[in-house]
Amino acid sequence: MTSPALLAAVGEVGKGFIQERSSETLPCQATDKLFCFDWAKENIGRYETPSVQHVELVLISVLLGFAIAFALALLAHRHRWLQPPLLAGTGVLYTIPSLAFFFLLLPITGRGRDTAIIALSAYTLQIIYRNTIVGLANVPSSVKDAARGMGLTERQILWKVELPLAAPEIFAGLQIATVSTVAIATLAVFAGGGGLGTPIKAGIDFKTNIIIAGGIAILLAAALGMLLFGIQRLLTPWRRAAAA
């Protein structure tokens, strides 16, 4: 029941397509070009949802990792004998490749964002834990003695003297953990966790796509890194005075 007119129309479309292919006006994404600006301009909106997911993944993972690692570090600061086992334990978690970690968790937590977040936050523990311990250990004992002499309790010394003085090291750890997590979270797509890995995996042969998604991840890492640096400077005004 096909009308001749429709057949003719299909023929026209076909002809146009063939002509287009032969006259080198291929759409850019079918060529081997390094970067297609026109495609990028039209399709940049596709990367919004994955970017937002990516930021969420990173922020939740790093905050969770920080809460756990910071608490462990405070505990180990008071009970020194905990330090070697905690360093070894977080070291093992740091060593296990994220992709393997996702799938080791699979039988327990299933596929999805939670699995990705657990693995990503486990990865941050070592860096934050170690920097907090080192920061606290670097506080000169004379400063603590002075605080004790002024009548501060151990708890006051920790929160008002030791932690503020350790803040630069703690923030350095947080910064390294955040930047690394932004990069590694591109693998969360394999755990069903979304993020910028989703467009990369979907268009893995298309250079423009990889450059945009990878570029967003790098910019995100830089932006979060600088944000943390800014927060650290705001929280430690005495260091600015000393540097000036």
Added chain:
Amino acid sequence: MIGVLLPHPVLASVEGAIEFIFTPQSSNVTGGKTVGGLDQVIELTLTQLELTVLALALSLIVALPIGLYLGHRGTGELLAISIGNLGRAIPELALIAFMAALIGVGILNLTIALAVLGVPPILANAFVGIHQVDRATVDAARGIGMTELEILRKVEIPLAIPTLFAGIRGATIAIVATATIAPLAGVLTLGDFIINGNVYGDDGVLAGAIVVALLALVLEFSLAGLQRLLTARGLKVSSA
């Protein structure tokens, strides 16, 4: 004993994965061809190990001389530290995909791509390790007539071993982890079990994850052992 601690379905998954590692299984995708089993696990492990060692060697060849030189001269701090920081921000999946699309697939191309991850931590740590050696110590070495190369080899490197190795271990962890996604660039490593789960089934995926994790831990412990061997006896006492 373990059965009491773990919920039963988890235990069953682990049992299935262990069986997959040791005995070939039939797969409904490969058309009768069996998958898994010790032979395939060993083959993929060796490929992943080969890729990791090659990439690590390339990273060391490129990064170590530059890092040691800049550290010894005390110049290029901004460069070394920036490369170290930039390295952490490289998204692994995008790197492998981009390098595969740009220079092609295969083990040599992938070695180059993975070395991109290995160079920054080795370079930055080599710089920091050598640079932070006490200048008075270096002056003393110069005073007793050591040449610059002797100072580097006999004084600065031994004192920088912990920092140097921290960089090499960081590079190894990053490289072996990223070598897991090598099947995306046409090299079949243990990641094939994980990425192509539809071929290997749930048991294969978990088996792949277990073997990858073990491989990374074995590499990390080996390097920790090597570091202990290379640390001068006099330094071990003071660090303990």
